[in-house]
Amino acid sequence: xxxxxxxxxxxxxxxxxxxxxxxxxxxxxxxxxxxxxxxxxxxxxxxxxxxxxxxxxxxxxxxxxxxxxxxxxxxxxxxxxxxxxxxxxxxxxxxxxxxxxxxxxxxxxxxxxxxxxxxxxxxxxxxxxxxxxxxxxxxxxxxxxxxxxxxxxxxxxxxxxxxxxxxxxxxxxxxxxxxxxxxxxxxxxxxxxxxxxxxxxxxxxxxxxxxxxxxxxxxxxxxxxxxxxxxxxxxxxxxxxxxxxxxxxxxxxxxxxxxxxxxxxxxxxxxxxxxxxxxxxxxxxxxxxxxxxxxxxxxxxxxxxxxxxxxxxxxxxxxxxxxxxxxxxxxxxxxxxxxxxxxxxxxxxxxxxxxxxxxxxxxxxxxxxxxxxxxxxxxxxxxxxxxxxxxxxxxxxxxxxxxxxxxxxxxxxxxxxxxxxxxxxxxxxxxxxxxxxxxxxxxxxxxxxxxxxxxxxxxxxxxxxxxxxxxxxxxxxxxxxxxxxxxxxxxxxxxxxxxxxxxxxxxxxxxxxxxxxxxxxxxxxxxxxxxxxxxxxxxxxxxxxxxxxxxxxxxxxxxxxxxxxxxxxxxxxxxxxxxxxxxxxxxxxxxxxxxxxxxxxxxxxxxxxxxxxxxxxxxxxxxxxxxxxxxxxxxxxxxxxxxxxxxxxxxxxxxxxxxxxxxxxxxxxxxxxxxxxxxxxxxxxxxxxxxxxxxxxxxxxxxxxxxxxxxxxxxxxxxxxxxxxxxxxxxxxxxxxxxxxxxxxxxxxxxxxxxxxxxxxxxxxxxxxxxxxxxxxxxx
Amino acid sequence: xxxxxxxxxxxxxxxxxxxxxxxxxxxxxxxxxxxxxxxxxxxxxxxxxxxxxxxxxxxxxxxxxxxxxxxxxxxxxxxxxxxxxxxxxxxxxxxxxxxxxxxxxxxxxxxxxxxxxxxxxxxxxxxxxxxxxxxxxxxxxxxxxxxxxxxxxxxx
Numbered sequence: 001x002x003x004x005x006x007x008x009x010x011x012x013x014x015x016x017x018x019x020x021x022x023x024x025x026x027x028x029x030x031x032x033x034x035x036x037x038x039x040x041x042x043x044x045x046x047x048x049x050x051x052x053x054x055x056x057x058x059x060x061x062x063x064x065x066x067x068x069x070x071x072x073x074x075x076x077x078x079x080x081x082x083x084x085x086x087x088x089x090x091x092x093x094x095x096x097x098x099x100x101x102x103x104x105x106x107x108x109x110x111x112x113x114x115x116x117x118x119x120x121x122x123x124x125x126x127x128x129x130x131x132x133x134x135x136x137x138x139x140x141x142x143x144x145x146x147x148x149x150x151x152x153x154x155x156x157x158x159x160x161x162x163x164x165x166x167x168x169x170x171x172x173x174x175x176x177x178x179x180x181x182x183x184x185x186x187x188x189x190x191x192x193x194x195x196x197x198x199x200x201x202x203x204x205x206x207x208x209x210x211x212x213x214x215x216x217x218x219x220x221x222x223x224x225x226x227x228x229x230x231x232x233x234x235x236x237x238x239x240x241x242x243x244x245x246x247x248x249x250x251x252x253x254x255x256x257x258x259x260x261x262x263x264x265x266x267x268x269x270x271x272x273x274x275x276x277x278x279x280x281x282x283x284x285x286x287x288x289x290x291x292x293x294x295x296x297x298x299x300x301x302x303x304x305x306x307x308x309x310x311x312x313x314x315x316x317x318x319x320x321x322x323x324x325x326x327x328x329x330x331x332x333x334x335x336x337x338x339x340x341x342x343x344x345x346x347x348x349x350x351x352x353x354x355x356x357x358x359x360x361x362x363x364x365x366x367x368x369x370x371x372x373x374x375x376x377x378x379x380x381x382x383x384x385x386x387x388x389x390x391x392x393x394x395x396x397x398x399x400x401x402x403x404x405x406x407x408x409x410x411x412x413x414x415x416x417x418x419x420x421x422x423x424x425x426x427x428x429x430x431x432x433x434x435x436x437x438x439x440x441x442x443x444x445x446x447x448x449x450x451x452x453x454x455x456x457x458x459x460x461x462x463x464x465x466x467x468x469x470x471x472x473x474x475x476x477x478x479x480x481x482x483x484x485x486x487x488x489x490x491x492x493x494x495x496x497x498x499x500x501x502x503x504x505x506x507x508x509x510x511x512x513x514x515x516x517x518x519x520x521x522x523x524x525x526x527x528x529x530x531x532x533x534x535x536x537x538x539x540x541x542x543x544x545x546x547x548x549x550x551x552x553x554x555x556x557x558x559x560x561x562x563x564x565x566x567x568x569x570x571x572x573x574x575x576x577x578x579x580x581x582x583x584x585x586x587x588x589x590x591x592x593x594x595x596x597x598x599x600x601x602x603x604x605x606x607x608x609x610x611x612x613x614x615x616x617x618x619x620x621x622x623x624x625x626x627x628x629x630x631x632x633x634x635x636x637x638x639x640x641x642x643x644x645x646x647x648x649x650x651x652x653x654x655x656x657x658x659x660x661x662x663x664x665x666x667x668x669x670x671x672x673x674x675x676x677x678x679x680x681x682x683x684x685x686x687x688x689x690x691x692x693x694x695x696x697x698x699x700x701x702x703x704x705x706x707x708x709x710x711x712x713x714x715x716x717x718x719x720x721x722x723x724x725x726x727x728x729x730x731x732x733x734x735x736x737x738x739x740x741x742x743x744x745x746x747x748x749x750x751x752x753x754x755x756x757x758x759x760x761x762x763x764x765x766x767x768x769x770x771x772x773x774x775x776x777x778x779x780x
Numbered sequence: 781x782x783x784x785x786x787x788x789x790x791x792x793x794x795x796x797x798x799x800x801x802x803x804x805x806x807x808x809x810x811x812x813x814x815x816x817x818x819x820x821x822x823x824x825x826x827x828x829x830x831x832x833x834x835x836x837x838x839x840x841x842x843x844x845x846x847x848x849x850x851x852x853x854x855x856x857x858x859x860x861x862x863x864x865x866x867x868x869x870x871x872x873x874x875x876x877x878x879x880x881x882x883x884x885x886x887x888x889x890x891x892x893x894x895x896x897x898x899x900x901x902x903x904x905x906x907x908x909x910x911x912x913x914x915x916x917x918x919x920x921x922x923x924x925x926x927x928x929x930x931x932x933x934x935x936x
Contacts, residue, residue, distance in 0.1 A: 202818075
């Protein structure tokens with residue numbers, strides 16, 4: 001059927017978006033709407049000596065000005081990190097207190113201190129300016145390395161030396177011994193640059209308190225509304241779960257930054273109760289740079305040892321990870337279980353050790369951003385492989401092939417068990433598509449024009465669909481990482497699927513419908529996907545970590561198994577046949593090999609009229625399922641970047657970018673390719689354009705699109721996207737996930753290409769024209 | 781306060797608004813037409829692009845009070861019974877993901893094609909990428925947006 005699994009169908013959700021009928025959080029306006037504006041710290045580190053709200057309160061149209069003392073006084077709890085990571089000495093992580101509104105100290109520029117609720121947004125902002133805060137300014141620290149120095153300012157009293165945890169994985173003595181005996185050791189010191197996620201829709205919250213029902217409704221820009229409700233209820237004590245409805249309507253991109261529950265949502269809910277008004281807050285872009293969780297920000301040193309044949313014998317990594325001023329919701333998992341566990345890459349490495357020190361600084365909290373830990377791991381491994389190949393005079397593809405894992409399952413020394421893959425097939429396909437054979441001629445032609453042409457590889461692996469719940473629980477996760485779904489067949493045979501996954505650009509309304517259309521052989525138009533509302537969908541863990549296909553769709557498949565079984569029972573009963581002989585196809589439920597059949601809709605109607613059901617069968621046709629995966633999934637592939645550098649200016653053009661990915665089963669190639677395109681753009685952006693910059697006092701210098709370089713159309717090429725798939729053995733559809741691969745695999749490919757072109761390996765991200773020009777001239 | 785009258789998507793509208801009201805706020809808050817989005821505060825992202833007297837502008841940089849008598853077309857007014865060819869091209873070419881930048885992208889694209897056609901210039905892919913300088917998308921990596929504009933232009 002043309003709308004089933006593998007069909008390149010256009011998206012069901014698009015018409016509303018291209019006609020301006022999308023409904024985003026800021027589009028919601030309740031009766032008697034009031035507006036919030038936050039008073040934020042202009043200092044990176046300061047003691048709050050006093051807050052004078054009298055001038056603001058006196059302004060016409062100001063409803064209330066509320067502060068942190070009132071918030072904590074009302075029992076609103078501190079914001080928490082939901083994943084406990086212990087230091088290697090067994091001590092628990094040092095989590096500093098984070099109140100949604102600061103009570104006595106501010107720790108980064110943008111830290112919220114008070115909220116103004118007023119009749120209009122403009123008035124609220126004016127009044128926020130009129131709130132006078134008396135500060136005792138303290139010295140600040142912004143660099144993670146400097147935060148570990150003895151004299152560094154202390155961000156939290158309960159984190160001595162700014163150390164949150166000092167964690168390790170792998171066998172240190174074994175790795176040291178392997179490196180000591182290696183024929184060749186490559187060493188690199190690399191920084192993974194700090195990024196701002198920048199979904200185009202700024203965060204927003206519209207909270208409404210109903211005093212008669214003592215019930216709250218929150219519209220919010222969330223990737224996981226149920227997790228938001230859970231955390232708001234269980235940890236922040238805003239309201240019991242049954243008195244709190246969270247709706248994430250159309251959400252304009254997330255990339256990780258909309259996973260977390262931020263101070264603003266908590267404060268809007270509480271302020272709505274305090275003022276008995278619906279309270280709305282929408283971030284502007286400057287506020288987004290100041291408050292949306294940043295990504296990456298690692299400093300690492302790494303050593304990789306090889307034997308005389310080019311086999312990797314050991315890999316040792318030491319990483320300092322900047323967490324910013326507070327521990328965000330999943331911050332602790334990112335540089336540990338999502339990072340160090342992927343340091344084996346696509347390679348058979350007997351000995352790996354990684355030490356990670358997580359540190360506080362006076363900067364915006366850092367958490368998962370598209371890829372989350374895996375891009376940092378990939379960047380280290382793949383720059384290492386290319387550098388080692390150059391140092392040893394080997395072809396970088398041959399060095400990779402000499403070390404590829406080829407037998408599955410493969411257990412790495414860093415707790416992962418790779419279940420399936422064909423790394424050679426993706427490298428082969430990428431090399432053919434990129435015409436690597438013709439590169440020398442292209443390089444010579446470029447040289448004739450005075451340009452430097454370079455080729456760079458990256459063979460990445462990632463772990464998606466983070467699971468199983470019991471395993472992540474044993475590693476410190478505060479939540480289970482399953483997904484739920486409910487499949488409702490209506491009496492007329494149309495279907496609603498309720499899913500705990502959340503779509504904020506991924507196209508679930510189409511792809512999720514495709515697997516239903518495929519299973520029951522009914523038109524795509526007969527299937528609707530419901531998501532993003534805690535009153536409609538029972539529960540769900542949301543969308544991040546490329547989990548919606550592998551985990552979310554698997555839950556739907558499991559629910560469909562139950563529907564299918566019941567449909568067959570009903571049809572067998574009505575048609576007086578054996579269940580085993582019933583097949584579902586062509587809009588009918590029929591007895592195979594006969595002309596006995598019921599229409600699909602007739603089975604639905606039979607289930608609801610219940611006039612002629614098998615004995616003991618309940619009426620209705622609605623089934624739910626919770627799916628908890630048995631393993632992570634492991635998307636992998638090879639990316640090849642080709643660049644041309646102008647040596648006069650350092651200006652670098654990506655002239656060709658080729659991707660070959662193994663995502664397992666692909667439901668809709670059009671949407672999967674789109675995910676790769678977007679991921680590649682973010683990865684190329686990280687490699688060449690993007691960088692969050694603070695000055696030494698903790699002032700954010702990249703606080704707008706005038707300062708932070710977002711990739712634009714002219715910065716990017718068309719991408720050549722291919723697939724060489726193996727089926728994922730751990731879930732019913734064989735899906736591995738595709739959302740983050742582009743952002744994970746591409747940065748090292750870009751930097752490897754540029755360093756190949758200029759003949760100097762000493763180049764950091766972002767490779768701006770200035771950085772490239774300097775590297776060409778020996779970084780003098 | 782200023783009383784401003786303009787034509788929005790073919791209908792005459794009048795509102796009394798504070799002098800500092802931006803066109804984007806006028807559309808979203810006063811007229812409750814929320815298809816026009818605001819994605820930044822420095823006129824960089826282009827999510828708020830609309831047509832004023834036939835030319836694409838960023839509605840976050842125009843005061844409503846300065847547009848007395850103007851003809852405004854927003855994303856809500858682009859389809860005429862059936863989808864505009866550019867809207868259809870964005871669907872057909874998967875030129876959108878989260879949809880937030882899309883209204884501005886489409887309004888800028890229609891204007892782009894109109895300008896090139898009027899000037900008799902060729903709108904090739906390099907020109908499309910150059911013309912998109914004022915519209916930022918974080919989802920698509922622009923690949924399919926450029927394809928969509930190329931396809932939409934062919935049908936305009």
